[in-house]
Amino acid sequence: MGEKILMKGNEALAEGAVLAGCRFFSGYPITPQNEVPEYMSWRLPEAGGTFVQAESEVSAINMIYGAAATGIRTMTSSSSPGISLKQEGISYCAGADLPIFFANVVRGGPGLGNIAASQGDYYQSVKGGGHGDYHTIVLAPNSVDEMGNFPKKCYELAEKYRMPAMILADGILGQMMEPVEFKFTPVDPSTLKKPDWSLGNAAGRKKRIVRSYDLREGELEKMNWARAKKFQEIEDREVQFEEKNIQDARLVLVAYGTSSRIAAAAMKMARDKGLKVGLFRPITLWPFPKKQLAKLAQRVENFLVVEMSQGQFVDDVRLAVNGTAQVDLYARPAGIPSGEEVFAVVEKLYRSIKPTLTAKKAEKTKPAQKAKTPKKARPTKKPKPVKKAKAINKKTVKIKTAKKSTKKGGRR
């Protein structure tokens, strides 16, 4: 389209889905995502599609299950408690290998929680959510522009692998206004190929069944192994992430969605002060960029995870880093941190980075880097930070930061 429009995140999400070919939406109102069904209620009929306000989230996801089984692009959206209700249906779609797309505009939880932005649904999103052995592709936008452009990616991934794909956003992304540019040509659904499993219009072919069960001895296990293979393929091929200032970074902030923007602000403050701080932002939360993080951990001393949950996301970072670097956490399970707050943590942590670790890393990375890059800069540059860190480390022996951050952010 090439045109920039000022939109609310939720509206961008809805419009992005319509432009990507969505022709069926069912949902149930819940704050902070109400603009999505509201927008769809007039926009979809205009585009020749159907909007149904369901009597519950449970019903909404099952309408999606039915509509998606006919091979069309569908969408549902909700916020945390509503997504919990939809999980059974999502599991059925996973079990029936249906490509569905849904969005979770996360609010505070557990329970009714509050309507402010949160990232507390991380576990639920990336570790399955519903019952059974399955994964959901999870994309985490961090701008209104991405809210508008990710639905198409979700449809393509969901259809390529025949599985549910979701957008994990939050109340801030849903409610704020920013320019969005839809960077793709609108999809005309009639040009999409009807999948060979879709239901309806059986003229001239055998009947088809969409189901999520296989009661025959050993068959379900076989199916689940086939899915495991597919999941592995996705982990190998479909990882998306963004890196900023990581080439020379000694401390890398790791964050997704809204908190990645807060982290970016903190990174900028750090850079302005001459601290070598970078940012790693997973765009796909499942598949998680574990290989990329593991590689980064080979030469970075310290990671600081910033999340608006009490240490859910940090688990995956720690698994990826696997002990090769220190991973700290700044968590705000029912709050939104400011760039300054994060920067304060970054600064203290940065100055306490263990020199021994730095030296080890330098040693480790030396041979590999030597072979590749000319000697020039390396030898003079490397020892410096080691000394600096040593000196500062003595001054700030208390390492208040780590404690303070855990106080604020929970135990992990």
Added chain:
Amino acid sequence: MELVNKKPSSLVDIKMHYCPGCGHGIVHRLIAEVMDELGIRERTVGVAPVGCAVFSDDYFNCDMIQGPHGRGPAIATGIKRSQPGCIVFSYQGDGDLASIGMAETVHSAARSENITIIFINNAIYGMTGGQMAPTTLVGQTATTCPKGRDPKVNGYPIKVCELLSQLEGARYLERTAVSSAQGVIKTKKAIKKAFQNQVEGKGFSLVEILSMCPTNWGMTSLQGAKFVDEKMMPLYPLGVFRSTEQEGGQK
């Protein structure tokens, strides 16, 4: 020799798993005959429930989808609204439709979704082994009310047709029984009307069919049929509860 009767082509020619004396097989055949007679097999999508009829996705010779317990009407809504040219039916039992899926049932009727629901009422949970259903009779024993359903403890049975008849969107509601040959003929007529209504775009149609579950009732097949006639029918009277010639709410 002239062939006077044959298996409907809307039914797959395989052995069904239902118990002797169960009504599911009869109703399956009736639905299949109706599909044949209306010539809608190729554009019909059926929703199989959880429970005894879960394998009906294998039995009907049309596109089928199997859904979570109680969600048939929602799934049917999704199919019908996205493919208005399809004929969509949901096949459900009493636990499915009147307990866990009551909201979906009521609201799809309220929206007058142009779908057909075949509701098998055998007053008990069959597949899970004979627990109390919302339609279990007062005094009737079940594994979760071993001394018989006591309204003080378990509440009263739900009369689905009577309940739904309050809703404007419910266009056609009829209760029949498959405990006798005459009942089977009447049931087929009702099923046909429920499908015909959908073909004509008249909106929500539901046929409640009183059916036997001799296994979980602890009876012989004949005793089962008798139980329907003598115990169920007084509580669940047969007949048409609603039939309007109005156009349905949905396209």
